[in-house]
Amino acid sequence: MRQLGAVIFVLALMPVLLAGCSDNSTEVAPTGIRLNYTDCLSFGVWVFVDGEYQGLASSEEPAFFPLAAGTYDLYMASNAKIGNAYFCWTDQVTVSDGSTKSLTYSCDGHECSD
Numbered sequence: 001m002r003q004l005g006a007v008i009f010v011l012a013l014m015p016v017l018l019a020g021c022s023d024n025s026t027e028v029a030p031t032g033i034r035l036n037y038t039d040c041l042s043f044g045v046w047v048f049v050d051g052e053y054q055g056l057a058s059s060e061e062p063a064f065f066p067l068a069a070g071t072y073d074l075y076m077a078s079n080a081k082i083g084n085a086y087f088c089w090t091d092q093v094t095v096s097d098g099s100t101k102s103l104t105y106s107c108d109g110h111e112c113s114d
Contacts, residue, residue: 029098029099029100030064030066030100031066031067031068031069031095031096031097031098031099031100032064032065032066032067032095032100032101033064033065033067033074033093033095033100033101033102033103034062034063034064034100034101034102034103035047035057035062035063035064035065035076035103035105036062036102036103036104036105037057037059037060037104037105037106037107038104038105038106038107039106039107039108040059040060040078040087040106040107041059041080041107042058042059042060043059043078043079043080043087044056044057044058044059044078044079044080045057045058045059045063045076045077045078045079045087046076046077046078046079047063047065047074047076048074048075048076049065049067049072049073049074050072050073051073051075056079057076059078059107062102064100067095068095068097069095069096069097070094070095071092071093071094071095072092072093072094072095073090073091073092074089074090074091074092074093075088075089075090076088076089076090076105077089077112078107084113085111085112085113086111086112086113087107087110087111087112088110088112089105089110091103091105
């Protein structure tokens with residue numbers, strides 16, 4: 001009988017114990033830039049931030065690059081050429097702490113040559 005009383009007591013305390021274990025953490029958005037391209041053929045885009053290579057993005061899907069808060073100079077160039085022309089973009093972007101800056105670049109009118 002004593003064991004049954006102990007089991008009932010533990011079951012009665014379960015809601016109180018579980019309520020104290022709730023997750024009150026807040027999720028912070030990743031800090032960086034999200035690059036999107038429109039009016040483009042399918043190719044890769046070399047991404048440079050302040051002159052340092054960050055990686056290869058696709059012209060077909062968004063690409064995220066984590067960056068600390070600050071202001072950066074971007075240079076992006078396609079890895080494909082049509083004749084002597086390829087596509088390139090330059091931009092200056094400011095990233096705020098805890099936020100993702102979404103940028104969209106069009107291929108229309110951004111042809112570069114050697």
